[in-house]
Structure formats: structure tokens, C-alpha cells
Amino acid sequence: MYTPSADQSLSEAFNLTKYRVGGNGSRSIGVLKAALEQVEDHIESDIYGTGKVIEQFQEKIAKFLGKETAVFFPSGTMAQQIALRVWCDELGTKKVAYHPLCHLEIHEQDGLKELHHIEPILLADKDSLITLSDVQNLKEDIACLLIELPQREIGGQLPEYSELAEISKHCRAKGIKLHLDGARLFEVLPYYQKTAAEICELFDSVYVSFYKGIGGIAGAILAGNETFTTESKIWKRRHGGDLISLYPYIISSEYYFNLRMGKMGEYYEGAKELAEKFNHCYSIETRPIQPVSNMFHVMFDAPKEKVEHALVEFYQETDVGITGNLREYTDTTCYCEISIGDQYAMIPDEVIEEAFTLLGRKMKEIELT
Structure with a gap:
């Protein structure tokens, strides 16, 4: 009452x-209790990023996203900074581009700049989506372009799929890596009428969250080719992301993914x-x-x-x-x-x-x- x-x-x-x-x-803690009730007590914990519980979930989500491999992270903030660092190292350029209201720019205390010394180039007006024209008119050489789907801070707006495809085509022609901030990727599939794999095919790397629309405790997946994810695992260790066990996050992520994806x-x-x-x-x-x-x-x-x-x-x-x-x-x-x-x-x-x-x-x- x-x-x-x-x-x-x-x-x-x-x-x-x-x-x-x-x-x-x-x-509440009931979110975790409901997930744990679905698994047997004898299932082995993951240990420092290895073990059946983490490896099977990584394989499952990699397949769902249409990517070669995937790595589970305790947070999306860690995953995305590492993704951009890996691409910058590979291309030998310490510059990336993203929207002025990107999570990395306004919610992470300049972690990308302070920890990785990467310079962000801000594309588009803060109240507008990044367009193909914005990308074509870039004056700087960048290693990676980050696109967020949907663009949360302006109401969850989305580019048309055709424009997204053109941006991807342009980036590949110019040798620019394209990274997807897919914190809410699952939630945009009904609008695009595409599978996650079809959308992710446009991107070189993908981050997805398991606590937003899915409703898990915490946790994220970073997916891409094997070279990319192998390097991301090294940075995950450097960032302290290889906790001795991540199974509470993994089990809740899988439980609520299965429950709510449909x-x-x-x-x-x-x-x-x-x-x-x-x-x-x-x-x-x-x-x-x-x-x-x-x-x-x-x-x-x-x-x-x-x-x-x-x-x-x-x-x-x-x-x-x-x-x-x-x-x-x-x-x-x-x-x-x-x-x-x-x-x-x-x-x-x-x-x-x-x-x-x-x-x-x-x-x-x-x-x-």
C-alpha cells in the first residue's frame, strides 16, 4: 500500500x-538467486578466464553474433576501452572517432585518454546521429570508428540500415576498423528486422551488455576474429578483469539471455x-x-x-x-x-x-x- x-x-x-x-x-539479490536455481551445485567454476562455464557461453554468444570468437568481461567500460586499444595498436594510430555523447566520452572519467593515451575525434553534432557524410569528411587518420546502436543519449535513435551498410563499406575501403557499441544491440533487432549476426557482419568488433535489456547482474561480451580476441584477453588480464571466477555474472547472463531474448x-x-x-x-x-x-x-x-x-x-x-x-x-x-x-x-x-x-x-x- x-x-x-x-x-x-x-x-x-x-x-x-x-x-x-x-x-x-x-x-535485488533475487535476480541472482533465480539464475543460480537453474544450475547444479557440482558444475565447476571458471578459473581466471578458463573452464567450461565461461568457454561455452563465449562460444554461444560468438555464434549468435556471427563472430569467430568472443571474450566475457566483467564490464563494458573495460571491454570497449580494450577494443579500441587493440585496433589502435594494430593500425599504429592512436586516434579513434565516435559520437560526442558516446559512453567513453561522458561517463568514463577520460579512461581511454588517461589509461591508453588514445585521442578521440568527435563526429556529428551532439543531437544528431553520425552519418556517412560525417565519416567521409573526416580530416584525421583514425584506427577505428565506434558506432553506438541505438544512440542512447539522444533517445535511442538509429541510422537506417542502408546508411549503416554504407558506413561499413566506406570504413573497409579506407582501412578503418568499425567497432559496435552494442550495449543495447538485442533491443534494436525488431526495428531492423535483422539477426544479430547480420548487423554484426558490418563491424570488425562488437560489444554487447547482459544487464541492460537482458537484466543480468553485470557483464559483457567482446567479439571479433581470433587475433583480436586473443589480444583482448591479454589486455583483460592487464586491466584486472580476469577475476578468479566470473560464474555469477556468466550464469545470470545466460539465464536472462535465454529468458528475455525472445x-x-x-x-x-x-x-x-x-x-x-x-x-x-x-x-x-x-x-x-x-x-x-x-x-x-x-x-x-x-x-x-x-x-x-x-x-x-x-x-x-x-x-x-x-x-x-x-x-x-x-x-x-x-x-x-x-x-x-x-x-x-x-x-x-x-x-x-x-x-x-x-x-x-x-x-x-x-x-x-
């Missing part, structure tokens, strides 16, 4: 709601449905207007403090949670990120309809205050 409080923060109010529009549920189409349809409801609300618009994956941004045309206050009241009155984290976009606008998972389908239709009717009224009230 919801316990209202006049001075609740947005995150506190969100955490008390019964229904959440996004995600796969609470990230649901990506359902999540995508749910995202389109939910975005349409937001776009019918006063002073709210999604980015993009129609999602191209299971995630999108919700843009509120009102100051952050006012929207937070309205959402706290909304949560208390409806028991429906949208977000616990609003971000300021401008002085007079704000936004949040929504990623559809198992939770959305659990909300009764009548609850969601009544909630969005109220949300529209709440946004109109803001204009009057």
Missing part, C-alpha cells in the same frame, strides 16, 4: 509505486504504445516520436522542479511510476529515459489509461502555477 508524504523526493515516491512503466523489476519484439511494441500515450499528453513529447527500440526519452516542456512536484503527486494518486530520475534539459524543460521490459505488460489497461489522463491534467496545472 502506498504511504503518501508531502515532502517525498521523486525517487522515494517512485520507489513506493506498485506499477512501473519501465524495466524488468527490482535489481521478448525484444514485445518490448519494442510496448515502447511504441507507451510513447503514443505520452505524446497525447499536454506539454509532453517523446524523443524520437516513435521509438526504434524498447527505449526512448520523455521530454517535459516545464521546469524540472515543477515536473518533479507534479510527478510525486501523480505517483501518490495513481500508484504508477514513470521515473525516479528527471534530468534538466534547459532552464524550462526536463526529460527522463524509459526502457521497456517485463514490467509494462503487468500494468492493467484501465490503470494505465486513467494514469495518463491524470498526467495530462497535471501538466496543464503546471502552466497555471
Whole structure:
């Protein structure tokens, strides 16, 4: 039962709601317990990157991605910095290119620059996708171009597959390695109507995550040809990524991969449905207007403090949670990120309809205050 409080923060109010529009549920220790219940106690642990439990999973995901080999990493941050380092060493150039809002640029404390002394070249405007023209007009010699699918920080936007193919063709002609930041690769397959292997064929190396749409504990895979992955294993050891055992991450990754991989189409349809409801609300618009994956941004045309206050009241009155984290976009606008998972389908239709009717009224009230 919801316990209202006049001075609740947005995150506190969100955490008390019964229904959440996004995600796969609470990230409690139950996420790991559910995965471990599916395996026998006698299965041997992996040891410093070797053993059946890790090697079989690596082979499984390499095949799914259409790549020769794959390496399991405890984090995507480690995997992607290493991928770019390997390509820079191979091509003898300490420069790479990526989007201005790439994870490596804004969330990793300059790890690529400080640890590997690699210089990033920022392509495209921060609010736009990287285009073929951007790549063709590069003035610098680079070892690798990183493309993120979808581009999370601008609402999960995607290039058309035909343009992606042209970028790949250009990079191969110029001897530029193409790396895929596929943290949410699984989630874009329904939009592209392609297999993971078909998309990954365009790239020389691929990173995928197992805790985002899949919902595992943590962990990532880096895939490519054998020369690339052999070198990445050396760097994994140098980075301290060869923990004595990674099986809790591997077992949960495989369990939730098996459980949710087939649901990506359902999540995508749910995202389109939910975005349409937001776009019918006063002073709210999604980015993009129609999602191209299971995630999108919700843009509120009102100051952050006012929207937070309205959402706290909304949560208390409806028991429906949208977000616990609003971000300021401008002085007079704000936004949040929504990623559809198992939770959305659990909300009764009548609850969601009544909630969005109220949300529209709440946004109109803001204009009057």
C-alpha cells in the first residue's frame, strides 16, 4: 500500500509505486538467486578466464553474433576501452572517432585518454546521429570508428540500415576498423528486422551488455576474429578483469539471455504504445516520436522542479511510476529515459489509461502555477 508524504523526493515516491512503466523489476539479490536455481551445485567454476562455464557461453554468444570468437568481461567500460586499444595498436594510430555523447566520452572519467593515451575525434553534432557524410569528411587518420546502436543519449535513435551498410563499406575501403557499441544491440533487432549476426557482419568488433535489456547482474561480451580476441584477453588480464571466477555474472547472463531474448519484439511494441500515450499528453513529447527500440526519452516542456512536484503527486494518486530520475534539459524543460521490459505488460489497461489522463491534467496545472 502506498504511504503518501508531502515532502517525498521523486525517487522515494517512485520507489513506493506498485506499477512501473519501465524495466524488468527490482535489481535485488533475487535476480541472482533465480539464475543460480537453474544450475547444479557440482558444475565447476571458471578459473581466471578458463573452464567450461565461461568457454561455452563465449562460444554461444560468438555464434549468435556471427563472430569467430568472443571474450566475457566483467564490464563494458573495460571491454570497449580494450577494443579500441587493440585496433589502435594494430593500425599504429592512436586516434579513434565516435559520437560526442558516446559512453567513453561522458561517463568514463577520460579512461581511454588517461589509461591508453588514445585521442578521440568527435563526429556529428551532439543531437544528431553520425552519418556517412560525417565519416567521409573526416580530416584525421583514425584506427577505428565506434558506432553506438541505438544512440542512447539522444533517445535511442538509429541510422537506417542502408546508411549503416554504407558506413561499413566506406570504413573497409579506407582501412578503418568499425567497432559496435552494442550495449543495447538485442533491443534494436525488431526495428531492423535483422539477426544479430547480420548487423554484426558490418563491424570488425562488437560489444554487447547482459544487464541492460537482458537484466543480468553485470557483464559483457567482446567479439571479433581470433587475433583480436586473443589480444583482448591479454589486455583483460592487464586491466584486472580476469577475476578468479566470473560464474555469477556468466550464469545470470545466460539465464536472462535465454529468458528475455525472445521478448525484444514485445518490448519494442510496448515502447511504441507507451510513447503514443505520452505524446497525447499536454506539454509532453517523446524523443524520437516513435521509438526504434524498447527505449526512448520523455521530454517535459516545464521546469524540472515543477515536473518533479507534479510527478510525486501523480505517483501518490495513481500508484504508477514513470521515473525516479528527471534530468534538466534547459532552464524550462526536463526529460527522463524509459526502457521497456517485463514490467509494462503487468500494468492493467484501465490503470494505465486513467494514469495518463491524470498526467495530462497535471501538466496543464503546471502552466497555471
